[in-house]
Amino acid sequence: xxxQSCYIALEGNYDDVIGRLRTERLVRKFVLKFxxxxxxxxxxxxxxxxxxxxxxRASHTIKGVCQNLSFTRLYQSSHQLTEALRNGxxxxxxxxxxxxxxxYQQTADAxxxxxxxxx
Amino acid sequence: xxxxxxxxPSILITDDSEMNRExxxxxxxxxxxxxxxxxxxxxxxxxxxHAEEISLVLLDxxxxxxxxxxxxxxxxxxxxxxxxxxxxISSESSASHIERAYALGITDFISRPFDAVIVHRRVxxxxxxxxxxxxxxEMVEQQIYEKEKQSDMMINILSHIVEFRNGESSLHVLHxxxxxxxxxxxxxxxxxxxxxxxxxxxxxxxxSALHDIGKIGIPSEILNKPGRLTDEEFTIMxxxxxxxxxxxxxxxxxxxxxxVKMAHDxxxxxxxxxxxxxxxxxxEGDDIPIAAQIVALADVYDALTSExxxxxxxxxxxxxxxxxxxxxxxxxxxxxKCLAEAADVIQKEFQDSxxxxxxxxxxxxxxxxxxxx
Numbered sequence: 269x270x271x272q273s274c275y276i277a278l279e280g281n282y283d284d285v286i287g288r289l290r291t292e293r294l295v296r297k298f299v300l301k302f303x304x305x306x307x308x309x310x311x312x313x314x315x316x317x318x319x320x321x322x323x324x325r326a327s328h329t330i331k332g333v334c335q336n337l338s339f340t341r342l343y344q345s346s347h348q349l350t351e352a353l354r355n356g357x358x359x360x361x362x363x364x365x366x367x368x369x370x371x372y373q374q375t376a377d378a379x380x381x382x383x384x385x386x387x
Numbered sequence: 388x389x390x391x392x393x394x395x396p397s398i399l400i401t402d403d404s405e406m407n408r409e410x411x412x413x414x415x416x417x418x419x420x421x422x423x424x425x426x427x428x429x430x431x432x433x434x435x436x437h438a439e440e441i442s443l444v445l446l447d448x449x450x451x452x453x454x455x456x457x458x459x460x461x462x463x464x465x466x467x468x469x470x471x472x473x474x475x476i477s478s479e480s481s482a483s484h485i486e487r488a489y490a491l492g493i494t495d496f497i498s499r500p501f502d503a504v505i506v507h508r509r510v511x512x513x514x515x516x517x518x519x520x521x522x523x524x525e526m527v528e529q530q531i532y533e534k535e536k537q538s539d540m541m542i543n544i545l546s547h548i549v550e551f552r553n554g555e556s557s558l559h560v561l562h563x564x565x566x567x568x569x570x571x572x573x574x575x576x577x578x579x580x581x582x583x584x585x586x587x588x589x590x591x592x593x594x595s596a597l598h599d600i601g602k603i604g605i606p607s608e609i610l611n612k613p614g615r616l617t618d619e620e621f622t623i624m625x626x627x628x629x630x631x632x633x634x635x636x637x638x639x640x641x642x643x644x645x646x647v648k649m650a651h652d653x654x655x656x657x658x659x660x661x662x663x664x665x666x667x668x669x670x671e672g673d674d675i676p677i678a679a680q681i682v683a684l685a686d687v688y689d690a691l692t693s694e695x696x697x698x699x700x701x702x703x704x705x706x707x708x709x710x711x712x713x714x715x716x717x718x719x720x721x722x723x724k725c726l727a728e729a730a731d732v733i734q735k736e737f738q739d740s741x742x743x744x745x746x747x748x749x750x751x752x753x754x755x756x757x758x759x760x
């Protein structure tokens with residue numbers, strides 16, 4: 269799978285990211301790094317523990333990373349979750365979190381496919 | 388900078404996301420030494436140790452333990468923000484966040500997602516700008532210092548001639564200069580009754596060297612008489628105040644120069660007393676210009692702690708006590724408070740036989756005042 273098809277699979281914007289980060293080397297490096305980022309597991313753990321401050325920060329970080337990498341789909345859902353968590357818990361959190369989970373899985377699957385090819 | 392090829396300026400990247408730090412590092416590490424902090428607390432710890440070496444801080448807003456605004460607040464409290472530029476990078480792009488960040492002194496705000504070329508360009512520009520500014524400040528300081536040094540030298544030679552004839556220690560003038568400066572720095576710290584700028588403080592300290600020039604007109608038999616002066620001799624001695632002032636007001640040139648006016652006031656009124664019982668004009672309280680009040684106090688302290696033809700030197704502690712007890716005239720209570728507060732520093736400064744008056748430091752204060760007020 270090429271880097272471009274990976275972006276199609278995770279519903280991101282390849283043209284945008286290559287326009288900003290300039291080289292395919294850099295984009296590939298950080299796309300592969302995405303799987304090591306602990307923010308998603310932090311988000312799950314802090315929501316489980318009802319630590320909404322921490323959950324806000326974790327969600328905020330996911331959003332920031334997705335913005336950097338132009339992972340449009342996951343950016344949108346994590347952005348909504350971040351806003352819902354900004355002032356602590358709110359009723360929409362649960363539904364938005366399941367959306368983030370689904371989008372995260374889709375993103376991670378696409379990257380793993382890219383990884384498998386590179387290996 | 389460019390002449391030193393091995394030198395790489397340092398950048399502190401503060402972001403809780405490792406990935407964000409890495410993206411920035413990847414873009415900048417060829418030209419800069421990169422330091423990394425995961426949150427505000429770590430950033431402050433690194434700044435504490437390396438504030439002098441860090442050329443730029445890239446700062447995220449939302450972070451655990453201490454956020455970006457917390458970092459900016461501390462950078463303001465410790466005055467680091469004046470020397471270390473900060474570029475904020477955040478996805479918090481609401482106007483209120485950006486406004487608050489600028490109010491706290493950041494140089495630039497970059498919204499996420501950022502463009503690598505833009506970040507790189509802004510980092511380079513900011514670092515160059517600050518390096519140039521720093522160099523300019525140093526040049527201005529050096530220029531002012533050189534200029535002041537010339538006039539300082541002339542004044543010191545002149546006052547040394549006067550002291551030489553008095554048979555007083557030629558250190559007297561240096562002592563008065565140091566004491567005046569120290570007392571004034573304390574004075575502006577705890578009261579705004581005398582709103583003096585750093586350049587006015589420097590002016591007063593410089594002019595203080597001329598306080599006794601009128602003694603050039605006093606017969607040397609009186610000046611150097613070992614015993615007590617008769618009433619008649621004392622009356623003549625007292626005229627050194629008006630003689631000095633008249634010499635200055637009869638100068639054919641520089642009549643309107645602040646230094647000449649200041650020296651005139653100090654010459655004429657450095658023997659007035661706060662209770663109105665001094666000479667030559669029996670001025671009372673704050674009718675006596677603050678410069679003359681300060682020099683009077685410095686003069687008394689130095690006279691007490693120096694050896695003279697008619698007396699031995701008192702120790703620092705005894706001299707301060709005598710002044711506080713009112714044995715050597717009455718002074719403005721605020722000035723006595725200054726003396727009490729500055730006592731330790733004065734003692735330390737005067738332990739070495741030759742107090743080196745740090746003119747360069749005074750110039751730095753003046754330049755700082757010009758820039759930041």
